[in-house]
Amino acid sequence: xxxxxxxxxxxxxxxxxxxxxxxxGAAGLFYGKNNLDQTSGWANLRTYRALxxxxxxxxxxxxxxxxxxxxxxxxxxESLLLEQNMRGATVGAFEGIVYYNGxxxxxxxxxxxxxxxxxxxxxxTRPDGGYRxxxxxxxxxxxxxIPFGAAKTKSATVVVGSDQTALDFWCGTYSxxxxxxxxxxxxxxSLQTSGFWGECPYRTTGGICFPPVTVSxxxxxRLSMSSWT
Numbered sequence: 001x002x003x004x005x006x007x008x009x010x011x012x013x014x015x016x017x018x019x020x021x022x023x024x025g026a027a028g029l030f031y032g033k034n035n036l037d038q039t040s041g042w043a044n045l046r047t048y049r050a051l052x053x054x055x056x057x058x059x060x061x062x063x064x065x066x067x068x069x070x071x072x073x074x075x076x077x078e079s080l081l082l083e084q085n086m087r088g089a090t091v092g093a094f095e096g097i098v099y100y101n102g103x104x105x106x107x108x109x110x111x112x113x114x115x116x117x118x119x120x121x122x123x124x125t126r127p128d129g130g131y132r133x134x135x136x137x138x139x140x141x142x143x144x145x146i147p148f149g150a151a152k153t154k155s156a157t158v159v160v161g162s163d164q165t166a167l168d169f170w171c172g173t174y175s176x177x178x179x180x181x182x183x184x185x186x187x188x189x190s191l192q193t194s195g196f197w198g199e200c201p202y203r204t205t206g207g208i209c210f211p212p213v214t215v216s217x218x219x220x221x222r223l224s225m226s227s228w229t
Contacts, residue, residue, distance in 0.1 A: 019075070026077045027051065033081050045164075053161035054079040057087045064089025064161055065135050072161065089161030095132040096167035097125075100147040104129025108147045110169075112156070115140045145169040 027047050030036070036043040055073035057064065064087030066072050072087075079086045098108045108125040112133050125131045133143075136158045144153040150171045156164050 022075055023051065026075055026080055029077060030080055048165070049159055049162035050080055050083050051075070052163060053089065053159070054082075054084050054086050061087075063091045063135060065091050066093060066163070085161050087161060090137075091135045092138055092158040092160050092162055092164075093132060093134045093136060094141075094143070094156045094158060094164035094167050095130065096165070096169065097129045098131065098145045098147055098169045099129065099171065100150070101172035102170070105147050108145055110143065110145045112136070112141045112143045115142065143167060145171060147171050 030047050030050060031043065034046075036047070052072040054076055055071075056076045056079070057067075057070065057073035059067050059070045059073075061067035064085070076086060094112075097104055098110065099105065100108075104125075106125055106127045106129060108129075108131075110123050110125065110131045110133075112121045113119070114137065116139075121133055121136065123131050123133060133141075138158050138160050141156045141158060142153055143156050144151055146152075147169075148171075152169050152171050154167060154169065156167050158164065
């Protein structure tokens with residue numbers, strides 16, 4: 001049953017294709033409210049976590065955590081802009097994929113231990129090489145993957161009500177890995193203004209006359225995730 005009921009002018013649809021534009025728009029509002037842009041550093045991770053933490057959960061997941069049917073819940077744009085913890089979450093999560101020589105591996109042991117704690121958490125990778133630690137107290141964790149005995153350790157930061165995603169391990173002889181985990185950031189290095197085209201005083205596209213455009217030239221830099229909390 002569709003809720004609200006279908007009418008000739010309106011229907012309710014569920015799915016990622018329906019949700020993506022709404023989430024992207026909400027993320028844009030969050031960027032605007034907080035004056036974030038490509039040069040801010042960690043803006044993507046901050047927004048990602050804020051979207052998850054501010055979501056409204058209706059499936060009753062314990063301690064405000066993630067659950068497999070609705071994830072962290074439904075988008076609440078007002079709560080997002082206020083950066084509220086809408087579910088009263090007290091735990092967080094992180095996830096990633098384990099590779100060996102560039103190939104994702106199943107049944108690899110992954111261990112996590114919070115810095116300053118004696119408690120150790122352990123899981124194994126799924127058939128697609130992915131793993132996930134759920135319902136973890138907030139803090140910094142040392143995470144170790146051990147494919148074929150080739151142990152590798154990285155640092156993860158758990159924030160309540162949200163994930164740290166893409167905590168991937170590239171073990172073996174593959175040389176493309178960067179440790180500790182990194183997130184791309186773009187820095188403005190120069191500005192370029194387009195010139196005039198033809199008889200139109202401005203640049204013309206499809207018969208329409210456009211004014212000169214100032215373009216930001218961006219270069220990518222990498223930031224260590226272990227330095228961000």
